[in-house]
Amino acid sequence: LLIAVLAMGTLHILAGLSREHSNFLLVAMLAIIVATVPRTYTKPVEEQKTNATHDKVSHLLTSWPSDICTALQLLHIDLELWQYVCCQMCFSLYGPLPEPAAYQDIPRECSYRSTPSSSPCQASLFRQESNDHNSQPLCSFWYQPLSSWIGPLCTSPQTASGLMWDIWDGEVFREFRGPDDKPFLEAYDLKSEVRLIFSLFVDWFNPLGNKQSGKHVSFSIIYLACNNLPVHLRYQTENIYLAGIIPG
Incomplete structure (x- = not known):
């Protein structure tokens, strides 16, 4: 039964x-299951086991969703998705579209121009139908907003208690052991040594800007951030160690 609902979703x-x-397929699937279930239990089995199984099946059938939105909620996959009509030639996007999709507000052909003076793409965006109102896009791009995904993730009982706000909330650094098998950050004499942990970053960029008509110069910097510092101080410019500059 779960597989059937998952297939509909x-x-x-x-x-x-x-x-x-x-919704029609959900009702049709329910009719097929109702007609099939009695045949499943025609073989002689223990009466107690048979009754228990029938009770479980009856409960599932009475709670069978008649609307696809209810089915998606039961599966915990009720996603907020934005649909864009996508050109198959140049991959230009048109949308996002409201629900239900307002295809009549989208041009039938792609109007994208690579430059202001170039010709439009003019690739077909929809399948040719006798009734233009029933035309479906040849290609669609679906986008799930991060805001709608991150909320349930952070409020889920399984994840809310395990959220980490800093790299020190994990166990890797705190349990990292040295050659003497003692905690690396604790097993030392503060009067004679200090043990620090750094994050290494390598980043390439154009110091003259990224304008297409400008000069193209590329080089990279190597820098380290000291993770022993508090978060509000860790990434301040004066606390970043510039280790080297790589020419382009």
Whole structure:
């Protein structure tokens, strides 16, 4: 039963099956299951086991979703997705589209120009249909906003208690051991030595800017940030160690 609901959710989200058609398939699938389930228990089995199994199946059937939105909520995959019509030739995007998709607001052909003086792409964006209102895009790009994904992630009971705000919240540094098998950051004499942990960064960039018509110069810097410092001091410019400059 779970596989059947999951299949309906997959068709709706990935294949673009409309809500109306998805709801119809849910009802049709329920009718097939209702007609099939009694045949599953025709063989002689222990009566107690049979009754328990039928009770479980009956509970599942009574809670069967009749709407695809309810099914997605049961599967915890009720995603907020934004649909863009995508050109198959130049990959220009048109949208995002409201729900239900307002395809009539999207041009039938791609109007993208690589430069102001170049010709438009003019690739077809929709399948040719006798009724233009039923035309479906040849290619779609789906985008899930990060804000709608990060909220449930941070409030989930499984993750809320395990959220980490700094690299020191983990166990790697705190449990890292030295050659003497003692905690590396604790097993030393403060009067004679100090043990620090650094993060290494290597970044390439153009110091003259990234304008297409400007000069193209590239070089890289190697710098380290001391993780022993508090977070509010760790990445300040005066506390960053510039280790080297790599020419381009």
